[in-house]
Amino acid sequence: MISRLNNLFEDSLLASRQVNLLSDTQINGILNKLIEETKKNISYLLIENQKDLDRMSRSNPKYDRLLLTEERIFNIIKDIENVVSLPTPSNKKLMGKTLANGLTISKISVPFGVIGIIYEARPNVSFDIFSLCLKSGNACILKGGSDAINSNTAIVNIIRRVIADEGYNSDICTLLPNERYATQELMNARNYVDLIIPRGGKELINFVRENSKIPIIETGAGVCHTYFHKDGDIEKGENIIFNAKTRKVSVCNSLDCLVIDEERIKDLPTLCKKLQEKNVIIYADKLSHKALYDSYPADLLKEANAESYGTEFLDYKMAIKTVTCFDEAIQHISSYSSKHSEAIISENVEMIHKFERLIDAACIYSNTSTAFTDGAQFGLGAEIGISTQKMHARGPMALDELCTYKWIIEGNGQIRI
Template identity: 55%
Template sequence: MTLTDTFKSVRRAAGTLADMTDDERNAVLADVADAIVAGKERLLAANEADLARMDKANPLYDRLRLTAERLDAIAADMRNVALLPSPLSRTSHDRTLPNGLHIRRVSVPFGVIGIVYEARPNVTFDVFALCFKSGSACILKGGKDADSSNREGVALIHEALQRHGVDTAAVQLLPSTHEATAEMLGATGYIDLCIPRGGRKLIDFVRNTARIPVIETGAGVVNTYFDASGDLDMGRRIVCNAKTRRVSVCNALDCLIVHSARTADLPQLCEPLAGKGVTLYADERAYAALSGRYPDRLLCHATTESFGTEFMDYKMAIRTVDSADEALQHIATYGSGHSECIITESEAVAERFRRKADAACVYVNAPTSFTDGAQFGLGAEIGISTQKLGPRGPMGLEEITTYKWLIDGQGQTRP
């Protein structure tokens, strides 16, 4: 079977999904969630094969790794998606015109959604759950690093679909080759939307190559600004959680921006990071404040490359500024439009930050680690959109539907 044959089969399957009821879709999702828990051993064995091929020092290692606890969380997220209201057949515009025409705008499935992603086997399940619940079929193009994990995951999903009499072409995993990626990105007429999930290099390649519509997600150069009025104890907790909860994910903190009036507090602010082994790349004023009060082996002078880098590791830059506006300028220069945070006790400064920080998610006194579809109550996410056209931020069920206009008349004609 050629890849074009595969694309055609997924397109046909998409047509059958639109005929399913929400209860039928939910039953399949619940079955897959149960199968994930029951099939932990086979999923972990496949994942071990992938992990054995990757250097543990690789920042992607943590993203690739599955554990029993992470599989339980994946299953729980799938059950949560099943419990959410259907995003389909929702009316967002309803009006009767003076000529009697009744016009409605109603949400409908995209049809076929393609995902290009790297070493993240959880994406296989998240994408399937969201696409299936929203009535779309999906074409998955994972990286070679996670190929064994992805194939075992799709095999498990296919078994559940067969138990419910659903066409298994509703979710297809392509070969983990560059050639497959190229064919997928040129599959006009078969794939309605492509979403890349991965680092900047992957996202740039997809955007620059695709002949099908693309929504950019994933790349996160995340900053947190500790204001002159910031609460030190709160700041310690927020910075540590944002940086170290999971360093390999896109909402992890990359640069701490600190007001110059608070550089004396930097050693206390960064103390929890030392316990986690975080290397700091500090500018001159921050370095002077931390020297002798932060482990020497973990303290380095910042370079030009330190800012605007998505570390995906136990590493973080520190930039000193003299005002909130200078912090906002740093964010405008180096941020990626993903998530930005301010720690402040000044409501006036907080409100200015909310208005001026150009990002999908803007936090006041809370860590950027909350940028996540499940944390936002969306059940799960298909990605974090960093663009402004179309969905922005965590993309849940509503964000991966489109709409059609329905017009009912009684024989009216246009003059």
């Protein structure tokens, strides 16, 4: 088994050298062909995806992530089209200078080489990863979750066929076996893989961080807060909270905890009114529970406990925390934040700016929904993940973040004395 995977890793390494030499025109040719073939194979993709769905309960929060529909496939195609429209970030001159001794030094962006992605039940990620890695000049090794094995196999079959039909090495994109040992082997493939990016929940990310012998970029879990400040606009607040919580509950940028100033507790029934439409379960502290008791459905209103805070629900569930002042709100968010996306709703510009400076997160919002934390929404084409760390990349990671750099030094016989 180990020997077989080493062969796969070596094939990916060799393929990465070819993709690094492809022109933007050649790369776009592959991606445009992939768009055509994906459109032709929608029925095939839906059939294979249904095989995965049949093995998962609809009540599982991952079900929505796993689900492919014709509309979602066309949205995936749109993301690939966005990537096609962007310039390649690799082999660009980032800096250049000539030293007094005549040496010319240039800082050039280059692909990492081979990028391994370990991810859970989100088959759309397979398309996103490949298109972004190819456009940035990288080969990719995919290790998807067992929940999406049929979907991922179908997607990678289409990708590899397109690459081969265009006359290139199909090992530019490799899907590892479904078995668990493959994850361990990938995390130990130091001679072949340059970077690993885990995409998934907290447990997956912690596992990869603790076991990988290859550098990783963490695309962390999203425990997202929205703070309704005492100077918040109630109409904005109602719409923002509803959108942030219910637009798509299974994604990392969805709202998990509403923090509200005690001065505005009387407005809580209005702020939460629309949540009833989606049967959102609210875990409320004592003050907010009392404020909602007569207006929110009893079967959807629960008392909060210690586990209600700092939880990424990925479901139609939300916690509420009442605070007495701005500083207490900052303290609560800082204590439970995953440093992904945090928001404030306020008409007080001074307080907004203070919030932006004090909260430590990749994305800080004011008077808008955290649902916008997304590579495509940021105009990046698509994303390979949302980084919650501070080294190399932070926030939505797209093409630029899939490159590192090298120094090119050109001389004419100089020697160092």
